[in-house]
Amino acid sequence: MRYEGSVFRPPSEAYSLIIQATIGCSHNKCTFCSMYKDKKFRIRDIKEIEEDLEMARNYYSHVKRIFLADGNALVLKTENLEKILLKIKELFPECERVGIYSAPKDILRKSVEELKHLKKLGLGIAYLGVESGSDEILEHIQKGVTSEEIIQAGKRIVSSGINLSVTLISGLGGKEKWLKHAKESARIINEINPHYLGLLTLLIQPGTKIYDEVKNGEFKLLTPKEVVLETKELIENLNVENCIFRSNHASNYVALAGTLPNDKKHLLKQLSSMLEYPYGMKDEMLRRL
Ligand code: SF4
Numbered sequence: 001m002r003y004e005g006s007v008f009r010p011p012s013e014a015y016s017l018i019i020q021a022t023i024g025c026s027h028n029k030c031t032f033c034s035m036y037k038d039k040k041f042r043i044r045d046i047k048e049i050e051e052d053l054e055m056a057r058n059y060y061s062h063v064k065r066i067f068l069a070d071g072n073a074l075v076l077k078t079e080n081l082e083k084i085l086l087k088i089k090e091l092f093p094e095c096e097r098v099g100i101y102s103a104p105k106d107i108l109r110k111s112v113e114e115l116k117h118l119k120k121l122g123l124g125i126a127y128l129g130v131e132s133g134s135d136e137i138l139e140h141i142q143k144g145v146t147s148e149e150i151i152q153a154g155k156r157i158v159s160s161g162i163n164l165s166v167t168l169i170s171g172l173g174g175k176e177k178w179l180k181h182a183k184e185s186a187r188i189i190n191e192i193n194p195h196y197l198g199l200l201t202l203l204i205q206p207g208t209k210i211y212d213e214v215k216n217g218e219f220k221l222l223t224p225k226e227v228v229l230e231t232k233e234l235i236e237n238l239n240v241e242n243c244i245f246r247s248n249h250a251s252n253y254v255a256l257a258g259t260l261p262n263d264k265k266h267l268l269k270q271l272s273s274m275l276e277y278p279y280g281m282k283d284e285m286l287r288r289l
Pocket of ligand 1: 025026027028029030033034035036071103129
């Protein structure tokens with residue numbers, strides 16, 4: 001396999017074979033994201049992707065999962081995704097799931113029938129960065145889509161039978177809009193009802209627009225305590241069915257995991273006790289409380 005630049009994948013794809021179907025991100029404008037800043041977006045030639053799969057077959061004796069990177073790999077035409085999935089079936093009959101990063105506009109360019117077809121060929125999970133449910137915040141972070149477009153895209157994936165894993169980012173509304181961020185994010189998640197919901201915490205990376213906004217005082221970061229309050233507000237407002245919730249990424253102050261709605265009370269109790277006795281929060285963060 002040949003890799004170009006830094007390669008990113010969701011935590012749940014840690015043991016997957018990663019194949020770059022695209023290089024970089026077709027959007028590449030989100031103000032908080034530094035992942036693909038060094039890459040000029042392009043879709044790889046289908047032949048190159050097939051060659052990478054062949055190389056991987058010669059190298060690995062058992063491949064359980066394959067993840068198609070980079071950002072927005074679902075941007076590929078359905079016929080090309082079909083070719084890749086068929087090649088995977090031919091070379092890796094043992095592969096149980098193929099995952100992909102997807103963006104709302106790319107999802108909406110495909111019909112439910114096309115997505116169902118891709119599901120039949122092995123596409124098992126799509127990852128979608130929702131970030132926030134607030135249109136004001138989505139505009140501020142230059143996500144390039146509205147909450148309505150995200151809802152329609154998320155619902156389309158769910159109705160195709162492909163598992164949907166979405167992420168939100170705590171703190172993305174800053175001090176000014178944290179409540180709106182929590183409530184509106186709960187609203188969008190309730191509408192989509194994804195299979196998995198991951199909550200990350202905003203990390204400020206040099207070289208991003210949001211880094212400059214923090215430096216010049218335009219954007220005020222939440223304290224860890226405020227992040228916990230925001231998470232509590234989000235979970236209180238979530239009304240989903242059978243959704244696996246995780247907030248245990250390295251960026252999170254408090255590690256949370258459960259299935260909603262069954263574990264809602266337990267998660268809220270954990271957050272309340274964090275606010276009273278924040279022993280579970282990382283030491284360095286506690287000093288900032
Ligand atoms: S957050 Fe996702 S869509 Fe936005 S620039 Fe980064 S990779 Fe692209």
